Amino acid sequence: MKKISRNDSCWCGSGRKYKSCHLAFDEKLDEYEERGYMIIPHDNIKNEAQIEGIRKSGVATTEILDIVASNIKVGMSTEEINTIVHEETLKRGGIPAPLGYMGFPKSTCTSRNNVVCHGIPCDKEVIQDGDIINVDVTTIINGYHADASRMFMIGNVSPEAKKIVEVTKEALDRAFMALAPYGDLNEVGRTIDPFVQSHGYSVVRALCGHGIGTEFHEEPQVDHYSSPNKGYLLIPGMTFTIEPMINEGVFDVDILEDKWTVMTKDRKLSAQWEYTVLITETGAEILAK
Secondary structure (H helix, E strand, C coil), rough: CCCCCCCCCCCCCCCHHHHHHHHHHHHHHHHHCCCCCCCCCHHCCCHHHHHHHHHHHHHHHHHHHHHHHHCCCCCCCCHHHHHHHHHHHCCCCCCCCCCCCCHHHCCEEEEEEEEEEEECCCCCEEEECCCCCEEEEEEEEEEEEEEEEEHHHHHHHCCHHHHHHHHHHHHHHHHHHCCCCCCCCCHHHHHHHHHCCCCCCCCCCCCEECCCCCCCCEEEEEEECCCCCEEEEEECEEEEEECCCCEECCCCEEECCCCCCEEEEECCEECCCEEEEECCCEEEEECCC
């Protein structure tokens, strides 16, 4: 990590001298780095004001998904879902982060059945009885981002569809419960991967979770598959998403001609759930769900 003088102002912005503020904290991080852990930059460790800002955005994101849950139904177009997300975001004084992000044309992602993620809402795409669909919402309020997605089971879904939705949600919850301050972020993948494999499913490897807060995508990268290596150290003040994408068949994916829509290679079902989480001094907190 970047070194600063003991008598300089601390990097956290407290106005205190480094030696009486975060010097001991950084020395602790240095010890973990020597043991092989990756350490995120100081800029990605959130202070109390930033955490409160992200928490506010998280409340809005969760509320918007609750409203989607109350309205989603057979016969609704995915464009109608986009309209709900867009209007409810503006009502809360927010900005829909996906809109215009690297050219994305809509305010939310809607991913049905064999679409893994980044599905583009469209007035010609109509929800059918038996569909499973992911709605992904990211809200910006006063410059702070929070990101979450949910699966919705529409009408009379098949037992196979119901199972992959429920197993994916349980995998996410198990991964969240595995988080602990000064633990290993790779425990997320080591928790999710064997659990979903025990049900015959695979974890998408081409996409991952990510740090979030003052930007849409920050460090660290959050992998959902198993790794024997040490990953990022879980430091109090870290905020990131866990968003496993679980396929019924192979983990391979295709990106369609629109350059956004990600679909399973074998066109079998896929499911995804997502939380924004905060690492605290005593455990972890869900900021958006």
